[in-house]
Amino acid sequence: MDFSISKQEEAFRQELRTWLEENLPEGWLQGNRELPEDKADYAVFLRKWQNTLYEGGWGAISWPKEYGGREATLMEEIIFYQEMVRVQAPPLINYIGIHMVGPTLIQSGTDEQKEKFINKIITGEEVWCQGYSEPNAGSDLAAIQTSAEKKGDQWLINGQKVWTSFGHLADKCFLLARTSTHPEKKHRGITAFLLDMNQSGVETKPITQMDGQQEFNEVYLTDAVAYDADIVGELDKGWRVMIALMLHERTGIGAELFTLEKRFDDMVAAIKDYQINGRPVMDDPSVRQKLASFYARFRGSLLNYYRNLTSTLKNGHPGPESSIDKLAVSELTKEMAGFMMSLQGHRGMLWKEDAPIDPVWQDEYLFSFGQTIGGGTSEVQRNTIGERVLGLPKDMGR
Amino acid sequence: MDFALNEDQEMFRSYLRKYLDKVGQTKVAREFIKGNTNEFTVVMNGLAELGATAINIPEENEGLGLGAVDLVPVFEEMGRVVLPGIYLETMAFAVPLLEKYGTEEQKAKYLPDIAAGNKQLSLAWLEPVKDYSLDQIECAVKEEGETLVINGVKELVPDADFADAFIVVVRNSNDGLSLILVDRDDELSIRPQKCMDESRHLGEITFDEWAVPKSQLLGSWNQGVNLLEEGILYLNAGLSSLLVGGMEKVVGMATEYANIREQFGQPIGRFQAIKHTIVDMKMDLEMARSLSYYASWTLEEMDAEKQKAAVYSARAFATEAFIRLASENIQIHGGIGFTEEIDCHLFLKRARFYEHYLGSVRDYNELLASALGWNKNETSKNMKAEKVVHGQ
Ligand SMILES: Cc1cc2nc3c(=O)[nH]c(=O)nc-3n(C[C@H](O)[C@H](O)[C@H](O)COP(=O)(O)OP(=O)(O)OC[C@H]3O[C@@H](n4cnc5c(N)ncnc54)[C@H](O)[C@@H]3O)c2cc1C
Numbered sequence: 001m002d003f004s005i006s007k008q009e010e011a012f013r014q015e016l017r018t019w020l021e022e023n024l025p026e027g028w029l030q031g032n033r034e035l036p037e038d039k040a041d042y043a044v045f046l047r048k049w050q051n052t053l054y055e056g057g058w059g060a061i062s063w064p065k066e067y068g069g070r071e072a073t074l075m076e077e078i079i080f081y082q083e084m085v086r087v088q089a090p091p092l093i094n095y096i097g098i099h100m101v102g103p104t105l106i107q108s109g110t111d112e113q114k115e116k117f118i119n120k121i122i123t124g125e126e127v128w129c130q131g132y133s134e135p136n137a138g139s140d141l142a143a144i145q146t147s148a149e150k151k152g153d154q155w156l157i158n159g160q161k162v163w164t165s166f167g168h169l170a171d172k173c174f175l176l177a178r179t180s181t182h183p184e185k186k187h188r189g190i191t192a193f194l195l196d197m198n199q200s201g202v203e204t205k206p207i208t209q210m211d212g213q214q215e216f217n218e219v220y221l222t223d224a225v226a227y228d229a230d231i232v233g234e235l236d237k238g239w240r241v242m243i244a245l246m247l248h249e250r251t252g253i254g255a256e257l258f259t260l261e262k263r264f265d266d267m268v269a270a271i272k273d274y275q276i277n278g279r280p281v282m283d284d285p286s287v288r289q290k291l292a293s294f295y296a297r298f299r300g301s302l303l304n305y306y307r308n309l310t311s312t313l314k315n316g317h318p319g320p321e322s323s324i325d326k327l328a329v330s331e332l333t334k335e336m337a338g339f340m341m342s343l344q345g346h347r348g349m350l351w352k353e354d355a356p357i358d359p360v361w362q363d364e365y366l367f368s369f370g371q372t373i374g375g376g377t378s379e380v381q382r383n384t385i386g387e388r389v390l391g392l393p394k395d396m397g398r
Numbered sequence: 399m400d401f402a403l404n405e406d407q408e409m410f411r412s413y414l415r416k417y418l419d420k421v422g423q424t425k426v427a428r429e430f431i432k433g434n435t436n437e438f439t440v441v442m443n444g445l446a447e448l449g450a451t452a453i454n455i456p457e458e459n460e461g462l463g464l465g466a467v468d469l470v471p472v473f474e475e476m477g478r479v480v481l482p483g484i485y486l487e488t489m490a491f492a493v494p495l496l497e498k499y500g501t502e503e504q505k506a507k508y509l510p511d512i513a514a515g516n517k518q519l520s521l522a523w524l525e526p527v528k529d530y531s532l533d534q535i536e537c538a539v540k541e542e543g544e545t546l547v548i549n550g551v552k553e554l555v556p557d558a559d560f561a562d563a564f565i566v567v568v569r570n571s572n573d574g575l576s577l578i579l580v581d582r583d584d585e586l587s588i589r590p591q592k593c594m595d596e597s598r599h600l601g602e603i604t605f606d607e608w609a610v611p612k613s614q615l616l617g618s619w620n621q622g623v624n625l626l627e628e629g630i631l632y633l634n635a636g637l638s639s640l641l642v643g644g645m646e647k648v649v650g651m652a653t654e655y656a657n658i659r660e661q662f663g664q665p666i667g668r669f670q671a672i673k674h675t676i677v678d679m680k681m682d683l684e685m686a687r688s689l690s691y692y693a694s695w696t697l698e699e700m701d702a703e704k705q706k707a708a709v710y711s712a713r714a715f716a717t718e719a720f721i722r723l724a725s726e727n728i729q730i731h732g733g734i735g736f737t738e739e740i741d742c743h744l745f746l747k748r749a750r751f752y753e754h755y756l757g758s759v760r761d762y763n764e765l766l767a768s769a770l771g772w773n774k775n776e777t778s779k780n781m782k783a784e785k786v787v788h789g790q
Contacts, residue, residue, distance in 0.1 A: 001467060001695050002400040075399055268772065282772055285764070291772065292763035295707075296715035300685030303692050306401040307684075313399065324684060327677075379670070382677040390653050390680060392667040 446515020477643020558601025
């Protein structure tokens with residue numbers, strides 16, 4: 001066992017720290033981390049941040065050098081996340097482009113696709129979203145109905161996507177559509193398209209989430225146009241491309257685990273300061289007991305992530321165990337945020353500027369409901385772990 | 399980053415597993431329960447031949463000179479088969495304390511024998527109607543010339559009936575705590591206590607003007623609190639691994655059964671109520687394993703506060719989780735799970751055995767809280783857990 005990091009990795013961390021100090025938006029490190037309220041300004045701000053990262057050589061560190069990356073090792077990627085969480089850096093608007101679409105195109109895109117898309121991903125010029133889910137196809141993703149039909153040299157795409165994160169800000173969409181209506185298995189006959197969002201056949205309607213934010217969208221496709229050149233991989237074999245695309249997420253849920261770690265520390269700090277009826281809540285043994293058991297669980301989750309990471313390092317790719325990390329982190333985040341709500345008593349109902357401790361807990365609580373659903377629900381993660389890690393019999397219908 | 403047991407450790411694990419499979423896994427415990435302890439003795443000798451009893455003993459005392467992490471696979475494998483005995487107390491309590499605080503004479507007297515598998519030590523701490531708080535220790539020692547004379551009663555002493563020696567926690571005349579090595583003697587009054595986990599023996603020992611030579615004092619006078627604090631760190635790291643081994647077996651049993659048992663025309667593992675329960679068991683297992691590996695690792699690599707946080711969180715989590723898993727395993731097995739015939743109950747009883755051993759989950763959570771600096775200036779002063787470590 002060895003938890004140390006090498007001299008090289010330490011140098012990498014220092015280089016990044018220095019760079020962040022010099023390049024984070026003004027006032028950020030001092031705690032002024034307000035993002036613009038106005039949606040257009042917000043997008044401009046985050047695109048600019050992506051571009052700043054790119055210019056500093058931090059835009060897509062795991063990519064090959066010839067595409068603007070650094071060929072970072074897995075450990076360097078981890079350090080990158082740790083540092084971004086430490087300074088609470090602005091969110092990565094092009095997360096999907098950088099971690100999924102870019103690497104997929106680099107590996108299996110055509111020369112033309114590489115030429116056309118890759119540089120614009122890393123510079124933040126084009127933001128990407130993922131168009132998978134539909135009103136009748138969520139967990140059962142292979143049930144998608146959005147169709148793509150060939151007319152002349154065009155593919156005409158019709159249907160509706162939903163819950164599309166970043167859809168309102170995105171220029172491009174990694175889209176799954178049905179190209180064959182009579183496949184022998186329903187996940188065959190699906191094709192992956194690189195769709196242009198800035199066209200009249202694509203209409204995006206933001207959905208307001210339960211936390212008041214609008215990060216995901218409904219996307220209506222009415223004769224939206226794509227070309228043969230926009231197909232990734234082979235016709236009718238989009239399922240395979242999508243699975244491969246997900247594997248490009250080498251470090252997976254890491255950033256969320258480091259965020260959870262930070263949240264845990266913040267939680268303890270907040271509780272240490274917090275009093276009810278003039279009594280420090282930390283004096284309440286039931287609070288300490290709860291905190292102690294959260295500590296064990298979050299440390300356990302983090303260490304478990306390191307253990308999975310160690311096997312990713314050895315095998316070169318992540319295994320189905322990553323579902324364990326996703327399930328642990330999302331459920332624990334929800335429970336911890338729920339505990340912080342309860343702790344605040346009746347004033348826990350107050351939020352935003354009236355929140356008794358810090359509105360972050362109320363926000364986190366509401367947001368956490370999205371974490372146990374998005375990217376595969378907790379139930380679906382349990383199926384994956386049960387079937388692929390433990391070897392239990394397959395769920396019916398799959 | 400390399401968070402895994404190394405190849406040697408995994409290889410050693412596979413030898414142990416092969417050996418314990420060969421001797422019939424839980425068969426040893428079952429024979430032991432019936433009162434036939436021969437097989438257990440044979441197996442302990444076999445494990446000693448493989449080197450299991452020499453691992454963390456220094457080379458100059460005829461051991462292998464390895465560390466706490468090297469014990470992890472042994473504990474896990476023993477946990478898998480609910481092996482009886484006081485390997486834990488010997489290797490993870492007595493050995494580290496002897497190594498660090500023992501006199502040359504004491505080391506020579508105990509360590510080579512332990513390494514060879516000829517000696518096992520137990521821990522005599524708890525007293526009747528008391529808990530593990532150190533201010534409740536009444537068992538007294540007085541000096542009379544070249545001997546130490548002990549008076550008092552200890553109970554719930556693991557395997558009191560066949561331990562070769564005991565580390566006894568005593569109060570001395572100037573009200574400090576000290577540890578004394580007391581060798582087994584047929585004259586010593588030991589009353590067996592019935593234990594729900596019948597694969598474990600417990601005993602009540604009455605010391606009535608019991609004399610041992612002065613050279614049996616472990617560490618110096620009044621050093622007992624510090625020694626105990628260090629000792630229970632080692633012991634709990636080891637215990638966590640023992641629990642993990644049990645948990646791993648339980649998850650394996652549940653998985654296997656859910657694959658073969660059919661109801662309503664399909665394996666019960668296809669029902670999500672069952673599948674998801676097993677997955678949650680697996681989640682707990684993997685958390686506990688990561689916590690326990692890390693706990694053992696910190697013993698040689700980290701400062702005391704980090705060790706405490708790592709060890710106590712592993713201990714508290716694993717204790718509760720094992721009870722949870724062992725219970726679910728019985729439920730998943732249905733009617734057969736309720737019988738003595740199959741192993742489910744052995745694990746549940748073992749989990750309950752350790753629930754309060756050397757302190758409860760509550761106590762360990764409090765210790766964890768103070769290790770993390772959460773309760774500096776408040777009410778916990780009257781909590782028992784505080785006193786386990788900080789003494790009078
Ligand atoms: C914050 C957020 C961001 C998202 N971003 C995107 C995005 O960018 N792109 C995109 O395409 N999608 C996105 N999604 C959609 C997400 O992938 C789906 O919501 C998710 O897969 C669940 O599908 P569903 O909502 O249709 O629920 P359903 O599949 O209808 O599930 C309803 C309930 O049934 C349960 N269930 C379903 N099937 C099973 C089963 N086999 N066994 C047991 N229980 C089952 C589910 O667990 C859930 O509890 C996002 C969702 C969220 C919340």
